[in-house]
Amino acid sequence: MTIRLEHGLAYVEADLAFRGKTLHLDSVVLDTGSASTLFASDKLVEIGIIPEPSDTLKRIRGIGGVEFVFTKGIDRLAVGEIAISLCTVENRTGQPDRPRRRPQPAPRPRRLRRPSP
Secondary structure (H helix, E strand, C coil): CCCEEECCEEEEEEEEEECCEEEEEEEEECCCCCCCCEEEHHHHHHHCCCCCCCCEEEEEEECCEEEEEEEEEEEEEEECCEEEEEEEEEEEEEEECCCCCCCCCCCCCCCCCCCCC
């Protein structure tokens, strides 16, 4: 496996297999702190990885903010000589979560003025 550094990020090449089709990705960020494997869905659609009613939709939070992803079981994921069969990956839907409006503070109580004598 070759890891290359670009703009302060580690990149690798990856191969995915899904329902008899394969896809080679040249530039995949190697995020060692991520809890799961996340890919942009615009590339994965080339081998038929699209949202389906049986997929699980999740909301995730990362350094880039909050977004929705769908999970999909794939046949194989390989990075160099390391390969995993029958694993689950998360796919960006391209639909970022709408920013939440900050709750407004409660209005301050108004002071009553005493009537002048």
